[in-house]
Amino acid sequence: MPSASRSARGPRCGTVLILVAGICALLASLSLAFMITMRSAAEESRALVADAQARIMLYAACNYIQEASRLGYDNGLDHGEAHGWIDVRDGSEGPKINLGDPPRFPRNVPQRFPMYVWQQTRYAIRPTTAYNPISTDEADDSRFGRPYLANPDPQPVATEFASADTSGRVKDHLHGDALIAPDRQPVGTPRWNSVNLSWFRIVRIDKARFLVTCGAGSTQGFRSYAEAGIQLGADSANQLFGDAEMFAQFQDQEVRAWYLVEWSPAVIGGMNNTTDGGIIGAEHFIMLPENASHQYYPGGVASQSNSRNMVGTIRWIQRLTTEPAAW
Amino acid sequence: MRILRTSGFTLIEMLIAIALGVVIITTCAAGFRVASQSISVANRLALENTLMRSGYFAAVEEADYWESFDDPNATPAPATSLRGSASLTYHGVATARGMAFTPLTQMGFTCAAPTNSEADRGWDSAYQWPASDPRGWYHGQIPEFMHNIDGKFGFYEVFTHLSSAPNLSSTALVQSANLVAYGVASPLHTWLPNQLEGMKNALGYYGLYDYFPANTFFGYYGHGDWGDQSLSHEWSNPDSPNTASPNGSLFKLSGFSQGYDYSTVNGRNNNTNSVSFPIVPASGFTEFRTDTLAVQDLVSRNHSSWVTNTYQAAGTSAGVSGFLGNALVRTPLMTSRPAYWPELRVQVARYANQSRFATLCRISWRSPLTGATAEAAFTVLSTTLRGARQQRRQGGGWATWTNSISDPILRTTDATLDSP
Numbered sequence: 001m002p003s004a005s006r007s008a009r010g011p012r013c014g015t016v017l018i019l020v021a022g023i024c025a026l027l028a029s030l031s032l033a034f035m036i037t038m039r040s041a042a043e044e045s046r047a048l049v050a051d052a053q054a055r056i057m058l059y060a061a062c063n064y065i066q067e068a069s070r071l072g073y074d075n076g077l078d079h080g081e082a083h084g085w086i087d088v089r090d091g092s093e094g095p096k097i098n099l100g101d102p103p104r105f106p107r108n109v110p111q112r113f114p115m116y117v118w119q120q121t122r123y124a125i126r127p128t129t130a131y132n133p134i135s136t137d138e139a140d141d142s143r144f145g146r147p148y149l150a151n152p153d154p155q156p157v158a159t160e161f162a163s164a165d166t167s168g169r170v171k172d173h174l175h176g177d178a179l180i181a182p183d184r185q186p187v188g189t190p191r192w193n194s195v196n197l198s199w200f201r202i203v204r205i206d207k208a209r210f211l212v213t214c215g216a217g218s219t220q221g222f223r224s225y226a227e228a229g230i231q232l233g234a235d236s237a238n239q240l241f242g243d244a245e246m247f248a249q250f251q252d253q254e255v256r257a258w259y260l261v262e263w264s265p266a267v268i269g270g271m272n273n274t275t276d277g278g279i280i281g282a283e284h285f286i287m288l289p290e291n292a293s294h295q296y297y298p299g300g301v302a303s304q305s306n307s308r309n310m311v312g313t314i315r316w317i318q319r320l321t322t323e324p325a326a327w
Numbered sequence: 328m329r330i331l332r333t334s335g336f337t338l339i340e341m342l343i344a345i346a347l348g349v350v351i352i353t354t355c356a357a358g359f360r361v362a363s364q365s366i367s368v369a370n371r372l373a374l375e376n377t378l379m380r381s382g383y384f385a386a387v388e389e390a391d392y393w394e395s396f397d398d399p400n401a402t403p404a405p406a407t408s409l410r411g412s413a414s415l416t417y418h419g420v421a422t423a424r425g426m427a428f429t430p431l432t433q434m435g436f437t438c439a440a441p442t443n444s445e446a447d448r449g450w451d452s453a454y455q456w457p458a459s460d461p462r463g464w465y466h467g468q469i470p471e472f473m474h475n476i477d478g479k480f481g482f483y484e485v486f487t488h489l490s491s492a493p494n495l496s497s498t499a500l501v502q503s504a505n506l507v508a509y510g511v512a513s514p515l516h517t518w519l520p521n522q523l524e525g526m527k528n529a530l531g532y533y534g535l536y537d538y539f540p541a542n543t544f545f546g547y548y549g550h551g552d553w554g555d556q557s558l559s560h561e562w563s564n565p566d567s568p569n570t571a572s573p574n575g576s577l578f579k580l581s582g583f584s585q586g587y588d589y590s591t592v593n594g595r596n597n598n599t600n601s602v603s604f605p606i607v608p609a610s611g612f613t614e615f616r617t618d619t620l621a622v623q624d625l626v627s628r629n630h631s632s633w634v635t636n637t638y639q640a641a642g643t644s645a646g647v648s649g650f651l652g653n654a655l656v657r658t659p660l661m662t663s664r665p666a667y668w669p670e671l672r673v674q675v676a677r678y679a680n681q682s683r684f685a686t687l688c689r690i691s692w693r694s695p696l697t698g699a700t701a702e703a704a705f706t707v708l709s710t711t712l713r714g715a716r717q718q719r720r721q722g723g724g725w726a727t728w729t730n731s732i733s734d735p736i737l738r739t740t741d742a743t744l745d746s747p
Contacts (some may be wrong), residue, residue: 044376055708062708086458088457090459091460264540266458316537318713
């Protein structure tokens with residue numbers, strides 16, 4: 001009878017269903033435990049990555065302090081070179097191009113540096129060994145035997161740097177992916193996966209001493225939502241961070257560390273042959289010229305390229321044990 | 328007769344069902360076992376990752392705060408901590424010598440009222456060494472040999488000297504070179520030689536390299552074999568009396584070893600290119616148990632160097648083995664863990680070599696999955712020795728700072744290890 005057959009299959013089907021459901025539940029619980037463990041591990045790893053990124057920002061900040069001591073200051077149409085945070089000429093406060101000018105980087109004003117990677121690499125360097133070989137042409141009185149630094153060192157692959165003007169390919173090369181801008185100005189396009197990861201801030205608190213804040217997180221170095229509103233405008237801050245509450249959540253997830261750093265005008269290298277191993281035998285009283293020709297001799301390299309830091313050095317670093325009030 | 332049919336299983340049905348059930352259950356059990364093992368492996372891998380992460384955080388924490396080298400909360404400081412000092416004798420002259428965390432006041436090397444003149448003595452922590460200040464320039468003759476100051480380019484010890492009134496009339500030197508008996512001079516530049524000598528004695532060799540600018544010429548006139556008329560002996564013609572012991576080479580400040588006649592003042596690169604200058608901590612977590620050393624021995628080892636650039640010395644106590652046995656300090660982690668728990672070790676060493684300052688971090692752990700020991704080593708940019716000393720109060724504890732938006736200079740409100 002059909003009804004009897006259906007009633008007989010019913011309990012068996014139910015048993016199988018219970019068995020399958022039980023096994024699935026076991027597997028699901030195992031999978032859930034596995035995923036929870038993995039998620040927990042991933043979150044802990046994220047904390048480690050953020051800490052490492054913040055520490056990389058300390059390198060970046062120190063590099064910035066070193067390079068900003070001399071480079072990056074325009075003087076009208078010229079690209080002037082500054083002379084250090086403490087001016088090497090007279091000990092006054094720099095950096096500045098001309099004595100008597102005010103320092104280009106004021107004290108007690110926080111500067112923010114969100115970091116990212118450019119979409120297009122800015123420099124592809126030609127594998128040329130010596131851009132400024134010392135002339136061996138005795139007929140050339142003006143250059144013979146003289147270590148002139150006439151050509152930039154290094155130079156890009158894109159074109160013959162020395163013979164090109166400042167427009168066109170050379171400028172494109174220097175500015176990376178700036179060619180997307182009609183006026184060829186360096187607007188830069190960050191790699192999408194490199195933004196909002198890390199930043200640093202610098203406050204100059206003395207002649208050559210700086211408070212560096214290293215951060216890894218999404219606030220781009222803004223200390224508060226209000227600060228973002230002031231610097232970016234209310235609409236932009238709203239688009240970027242939502243509102244103050246969301247900004248506070250970003251802050252809570254960030255890694256931040258504060259360091260005091262002192263810059264020194266001292267550089268390593270220069271008279272390499274006399275101070276760093278070149279005083280051997282006949283060279284005792286010889287002062288080899290510093291040049292870019294990679295001249296090698298036993299015991300050392302008398303070359304400008306062996307001079308490690310032409311932008312000063314970092315004298316000392318101190319991690320602060322507590323958050324400072326003004327950063 | 329009506330046969331009543333009941334809905335039961337035949338024997339064949341039962342056998343087939345049991346066989347199928349066994350297959351299904353076996354498969355399920357195998358699957359469950361594999362899943363369990365996978366979970367177990369994943370958990371152990373996660374545990375291994377956790378060990379690595381914990382090691383990383385412990386290492387960078389140590390890199391920033393130096394607590395394995397000086398615990399600011401250990402008050403009073405233990406007798407054999409790096410805050411001690413002792414008298415060491417070199418070439419018959421006994422000098423009070425300190426170590427990396429010895430307060431400068433304890434060594435009498437502070438400058439309470441700086442005048443920014445050549446007459447200043449002691450360390451002024453507020454001074455930022457501008458390149459334009461002639462006090463910081465080396466006024467000697469750079470390539471001058473220690474024992475061949477023959478005056479080719481003049482009497483440079485007239486211009487700069489450790490002493491304010493050096494006697495430049497050495498008979499022996501005058502007879503062997505082209506010099507004349509100058510008499511007692513009044514050198515204009517005495518500040519830099521006294522800064523160098525004072526810091527070397529106050530903090531040891533690593534501290535000396537840490538505190539002075541990168542382009543410093545390490546040496547000066549005075550304290551030489553021929554008295555006032557030769558370059559300083561410890562700086563320019565170092566001895567190596569203890570090369571066979573774990574103490575390294577005591578008083579070997581310079582790694583330059585071209586021979587007697589080639590002893591000159593040197594830059595940091597030349598001094599550190601063949602030997603390493605570590606900070607030897609007073610710790611029970613070093614291989615050589617440096618916490619058991621007498622203070623004088625500990626001070627000696629902080630005025631020593633180890634050969635770290637030759638294969639010949641690698642396995643000797645004067646080379647890398649001795650260097651690591653003294654310098655590599657383990658941060659104690661999970662000290663009360665059960666014996667069957669996986670092991671995690673974090674070790675840090677601080678040393679100057681090849682003109683650079685290294686904070687070597689080594690993390691080693693035993694894999695909870697395989698039992699194999701793995702190690703990761705890295706260096707990190709972090710608090711320097713001077714920064715670590717400024718973190719600490721003289722009397723113990725962490726130093727505090729002014730902390731105001733209106734006054735962001737972060738002036739210390741406590742006397743640090745560098746304060747007068």
